[in-house]
Amino acid sequence: MSGMPRYIYEEEHEMFRNSVRKFLETEAEPYHAQWEKDGHVDRQLWIKAGEQGFLSPTVAEEYGGVGADFRYNAIVDEEVGRSGLTGIGWGLHSDIAVPYIISYGNEAQKEKYLPKCVSGEIITAIAMTEPGAGSDLQGIKTTAIKDGDDYIINGSKTFITNGQLSDLVIVVAKTDPSAGAKGVSLFLVESGTPGFSKGANLEKVGMKAQDTSELFFQDVRVSKDQLLGEEGMGFVYLMQDLPQERLSVAINAVANAKSVLEQTVEYVKERKAFGKSIATFQNTQFKLAEMDTDITVAEAYMDRCLELHINKQFDSVAAAKCKLMATDLQCKVIDECLQLHGGYGFMWEYPVARAFADSRVQRIYAGTNEIMKLIIGRELVK
Template sequence: MIKRTVFESEHEMFRDSFRKFLQEEAVPHHHEWEKEGQVSRELWLKAGQHGYLSPTVPEEYGGVGVDFRYNAVVDEEIANMGLSGIGFGLHSDIAVPYIMAYGTEEQKKKYLPGCVNGEIVTAIAMTEPGTGSDLQGVKTTAILDGDHYVLNGSKTFITNGQMADLVIVVAKTNPDEGAKGTSLLLVEAGYDGFAKGQNLDKIGMKAQDTSELFFQDVKVPKENLLGAEGMGFIYLMQELPQERLSVGLNAIAGAESILQQTVDYVKERKAFGRNIASFQNTQFKLAEMSATLTMARVFVDKCLDLHINKELDVVTAAKLKLLTTEIQCDVIDECLQLHGGYGYMLEYPVARAYADARVQKIYAGTNEIMKLIIGRSLV
């Protein structure tokens, strides 16, 4: 593998300890969690104790205040070990950063320490049954009434939805306006009128809870508005590059891991009296995948480097999300083929990776939406 230069030795030490943590605390239970449709709360609490959740949160709010490369390490190791069901990325890279960026002092003091120690699991609820790609079409409303907003509507496909203690809800505070009427609200799981629907049955990422959420006349205190009223859409646009980087990091680490496992497999498996690895087709496929992943790795690391210098723009992040997830799905498909029938058996990591990877082209903005963003920047 090409030498990576984006990480320092302290990130690699963190990587070693996080990998050990996953081996001890997640790998032995993952199959059980897949059956249950969610990971245990204990995992979150233990991860919090070790500083693996939201490492970028500043010390004054209970965090360690390090750079996003620590999040990247967490994303990569979860993907490496085929544990994509663990929703730390959604929490640390996507939801919590909204509170850090737009929260008031009171909100940060109230919520961030729990986000770091694992007592507060977060989710972000944008998608609704009637709208996903077109976020301006959100129908959930939050109408100000004295000292609180009255929240009504429903959301679907929400990652960490069953476990979430705190949900950032995208709602229209001014339903007559499109993007300008959109705001973000911090909604606690215990609020009256907030109900979680069923844990949705997916083709992959079986250990990750994905839920519908329902809001019926939920009284959300006015002080739980996140940032300014009407700025929700702009905040979403500002934070999405980090979400897409997170997806890209996961994609390439996951694909690299499956490629390595496939190399090991073809060296063992025999057909026509020879190792599968000895066939020219096998070597050519492996060579193509290795070359593609090397190129992708360089691009991901460059984007990570840009991001920690606050220079990752929306279009570059869209290119990253588009390319890495397409590459991930193509590589895993080829690797599955090289496993023959065993590749189709869920007992083999390549089969689970195949099912897990598919959603990467759908969430965080579909790949068609990525093409729209890139296309618009060109013409």
């Protein structure tokens, strides 16, 4: 495929990329079909990834990490997206959940949890979404009411990525239900805590190897030491960290679209119709040209967003734009690629079929694309 030189990454980053790619080829690809049947990846994958330094590379050396910048996270996101091996929930862990502990955890929390997050001994999840509150984080009903030096958590969450395998969950709850956004706090809740239970692994349209769960909290007692950051600051923390989450989703989306297009280019060269390779048809060439152009532009934009993020200049509006653009493009490209595969594109054995099913949720989670438009639009007319 054509494209532009990428200057955001240096030689050391490409060496890291090669190691991630080889790891996925040997440790994930041969087993992925079984993981789709199981509804989750093998836990040993996390331990092996931790041994290779693929988990939470931004964690400081004093807590067992390497203190790298977010480019290493981005490479992992790209390689997982490129591979099409859905269900490997490292992005949720490394890009979304663990950074809350890095940013807002106290020293005791960091010492207790971060080394095991890096090693893969602890798998994290973040429990925001509720049955009646998706993108509306202010509308959550889960409560954490103070009781002496403890908090009592009651409520339920749904669509929680890594929910089944998780050892540590960041729970978003209302410590003051009457205070709106100012009454939201975050708590670190360990699996096995009395009253905390996990529902069945949810059956989804796509992302079959990704465990996704309902979580239930019935009079779950946690000490004040499990409060993450300050009481009442949870909504602020979520707003501050959502841009990185959306960037992570967008990076994965563009890499996945690019990979599916590369596969499709090879397929149309081999597929025959009316006695000729369909790669020789003008319509095929036009479709490929349009997609290649769109992906080239998107990749350049994503690199710029990544640069802004590293330099702490990436704001919520820029994040909304990149998430909206990248996930819309991903779905558009994969739909076009499936069409070029003809009937075979609708067969589950073909990667494009899996990509078609897996990609659709990208426009929903991390804030729906309608919410992204709202964020952008409000900034334009304020």
